[in-house]
Amino acid sequence: MADIDEDTSPLIQSVEVQESDEEEASEGEGTVKEQGNIKAVLTPSNNNRRKTTSDFPFSVEDRTASVSVNIPARPPRHHVTRPPPSKHHRRARWIVGILIILILLGLVAVAIALVVTATAPGETWYRKSVIYQCYPQSFQDSDGDGFGDLEGIRSRISYFKELGIRGVWLNPIYPSPKRDNGYDISNYTDIDPVYGNIEIFKRLLAELHENDIHLILDFVPNHTSDEHPWFKESKASKTNSKRDWYVWADGVAPGYPPNNWLSVFGNSSWSYDETTDQWYYHQFSSYQPDLNYSNPQVKQVMEDVLKFWLDLGVDGFRVDAVEFLLEDPQLQNETLNPLFNESECSSPPCYDSLVHNLTTNYPGIHELCRDWRKLVNGYSIQDRSEKILIGEIYDNIETVMTYYGNSSNEFTFPFNFFLLVNSDWSGVRINCIVKSWLDRMPGGATANWVLGNHDNSRIATKAGLFRARALLLLLLTLPGTPVTYYGDEILMTDVYVPLDKRNDTFEGRDSERTPMQWNTSNHSGFTFPNAEPWLPLATNYSLYNVEVEKDNSTSMLSLYKKLLQLHSTEAAFYEGEYMCLDATKDLLVYLRWKESDANYKEYYIIVINFSDQDTNTKISIDFANTELVFSTYLDRSNVSLKSISLRKGEGVIIRGYLSDTCNKADLSSSASPSCSAGPCL
Template sequence: MESTLWWQRGTIYQIYPRSFLDSNGDGIGDLEGIRQRLGHLVALGVDAAWISPFFPSPMADFGYDVADYCGVDPIFGTLEDFDRLIAEAHRLGLRIILDFVPNHTSDQHPWFVESRQGRDSAKRDWYIWRDPAPGGGPPNNWVSNFGGSAWQFDPASGQYYYHAFLKEQPDLNWRNPAVVDAMMAALRFWLERGVDGFRVDVIWHLIKDGAFRDNPPNPGFSHGQPDINRFLQIHSTDQPEIFRIITRMRETLAAYGGDRVLIGEIYLPVERLVAYYGERLAGVHLPFNFQLILASWNARGIARLIDDYEQALPEGGWPNWVLGNHDQRRVAGRIGSAQARVAAMLLLTLRGTPTIYYGDELGMPDVPVPPALAQDPWERNEPGLGVGRDPERTPMRWDASPKAGFTTGEPWLPIGPEREINVADETADPRSMFSLHRRLLGLRRAHEALSLGQFELIPTTGDLIAYRRRQEKGEGGTEEVLTVVLNLGSRDAELDLGQGALGHGALGHGAVGHSTGAGWRCLVSTHLDREGAEPAGPIRLRPDEGLVLAEG
């Protein structure tokens, strides 16, 4: 696999910069804080840091409302701070991926300020302006992802502008070639500073239906759901013309070397998700696969979605897996701390590129944020629906001190009470969640079967998931085979891999297995108290346990 690229072998680590480390005591994380803690990423064993937006912004949506694509907001530092950060990362062997937010700008971006000067503005067509509907009101029924109409009326010109998110985030018109050129120039600005790739925010939103047709009602909508669910986003997202834009992005990155990675944020069903690899794999390198975040946590459903995803991938398409991000509840909050360990083993042993969300390597939980302290604009727009994203964005916990070593000031969001969940204590604890992640990432580096090998799902029943990872080794044709067995249940289970099948006894779990008869060695258990040769007979798993096994 000499031709494989770093992002195929590697693991990505997402940093939400407001919450990683505050170096100047203002309660908000910054670029210098990230630079100071790059050693944590090296010790963990990841290969790249994806940094959420730090560009100049009024912070209506905490950096996802960009006012300048080629700068650094003063709360995060300076361009010189970024240059020092990327130089230090590269010295340590880490790659840097930036968050690119091309669908919309801030309403304070100079482009939009000029665009709203009037219908004759030179940049009027850089954004999406429409006349009112016949009889008045918004041009169509499109809804903002943060609730309410996606159209904002501008009294001065008598037109509406479109915003898929906040009214302070007007959407750019990507059908305008001048917009495309300007955004490619922004990519080049950062590529010339040495960045190794981009994660593209809401990439499936970039092109809208040219006729601005109404979206159809969602037959599954019910009271209590977010407003965005009222309609199926058929015409406001996922249009076929998006692929010519992605091609331009790929060409822009390719001019700076073939190992730059383009990742797309795409919340679509798997059959549409994989379309973003593009014809002849000319789309994004990695359309983010969020199925593990969105799925119910049960073995049969998880096994099915893994198999469906593998079957749906185009030939040559490289898979990827994600357990958490800045928009979704933390994995420990969704499935509990015990199963979060099993989920970590799943994430880091499946075929494809894994992404770890900061703090998940510690088992950080969601932190309840009282309404009076809520920061997230979605929560403020639609209170009471549980859509707030503050709980998963709380500060990183570096030590057990009251402010968790994150800041000397007042943190922008609450820290949370679980003092024992922190880097210092978990680094010293060989059975901690951090130690488990480090062991698994070390295993990925040591065994190409885990990072690059073929994937074969073993049929199972009950609460078990099992699969093999295979990789040829050297010119002699020898093959390394590792077997992963995961117990997603709260009772003991066993698997007879030696004889090839397990009868359905009192434990009620079964699987078809395979072995050369050489016995088994446990390379790592999620419990971190089990290593070496296994007793003869079926492999026994305790509740909430996962194993990585080698033959022999």
């Protein structure tokens, strides 16, 4: 006999025991519940009387028995009428609501701040710094083989620190046959044994960072050496998996290249390969075959190269030969240049005889640069210090400007070579170059200025020793990032290199690449006294070297240090305004200042005499409390704006104050019409 628990009995109105094997209840009888061979049909009921076991006189003995149970209906709910909230309660609710909204807004603000922090590129260190180009082969030899190396550079970190340098750019240090001094690379992810090895590189990088100095490497993506394993595979057969990592084509006829394209170094930009009976393309020499960026695999492998060095911690790249990265895939002939002067071509065919619209600045290059920028930006966010990309593009100013991209989404800056290749040192010309760059530069972008590099004659040779100080003053007081070439800070000049000592067989660039002059000892301290330097030193190294100039308060080196300190500490120079006041054949006068809310503004007046004659000028603006900061000769203590006398190649920096009542328009009205001359680029 089964009993029904009292705790469940109130739910049961009636129980009907069926001897049937049927499992379905008739429609409307209730809900069927089944356990084992017992089936209960639960039927709702309005009778809420509590039941006990005595109300159910039956026993459950048959295994097929079915139990029908009626469930009482749920009693109706009782609605409770609440009193309306009091005035105090309403006010409390309102206050709590406002607090919740404020808290939510605060959380949103914090979230936005975190996102901005997480995506910000970090410190833009290069805005306050000079970037110092260090030619590794010529900077310091540490082992007596006559070649500069990484250990040598590491031993000179204190020199960078003393100068105030925060960015060092190294020319290629990768394994290379050195037929183009390292710009013919045979392995992108290693160090040439001449310079050291990866472990030495890591030590150098770590010590530079310990001294708050950033390291920029040379990235050469346009071409490899013909001794690179990739090219060796590519030329092995037409079916090799790396065949289209380079540009190959059939000739138009036996013995004739695919088209009329010319190499920058002269002659055809195609070389014939007998093994596969095809021609390969090279924008430079025949031992520098161009990579094919139409191939996604090439794009990826070169991104991997960037990642390799970024993972080690480098701070950016100078990107070589950017305008040559892509070319017309149809390989059409280029047209003749109607402006070409044949008399200027000593050994035809000359590169400038064609219009290079199919082999330079070809569509797709900007997309490639944006991809690299995106990759580098990721490391900027990760390391909280901006990684920079500098592009080498020799072209007209409109084309060069496009490589900033939109909001600098390509290069941090493309190199500004217009002062570097200039030969007219008049104030009018120089101001026009400066104004042309600043006026065309995208908003928010960083300007840059270059007076020397490894491909051009040294500034002290090209412009003259007497003018070098004036040009250094210009370089370090213009808005933006100055880039200086090793040795220019001590007035190094071009060196004659005998034919049997020459390394650069194409353009004779050895003369501006000679060893750094450190002291008066044999080989000027570049290498061991009994060693043979890879290139000869200047004969005047005993006069122009670091040791001698460091102890001379009026030397070029002392001027370099003073100017760099001013540039890196005064906002008026590293991010302030520029305004030309006067530009003549001999003189350039301009203002530098930083906008502020102060009642009086601090201005710097720069006056430079580029001529080889003494001259006089005056400033008509009524500045108060003027003082001479220094002269490029570093030997005078005062100057009068009413009569400024300058020696040949001399420049001065004068600090003065101007009331806010004299605005920018008033200053502009004081400027000479010659300041608006142009265009010149």
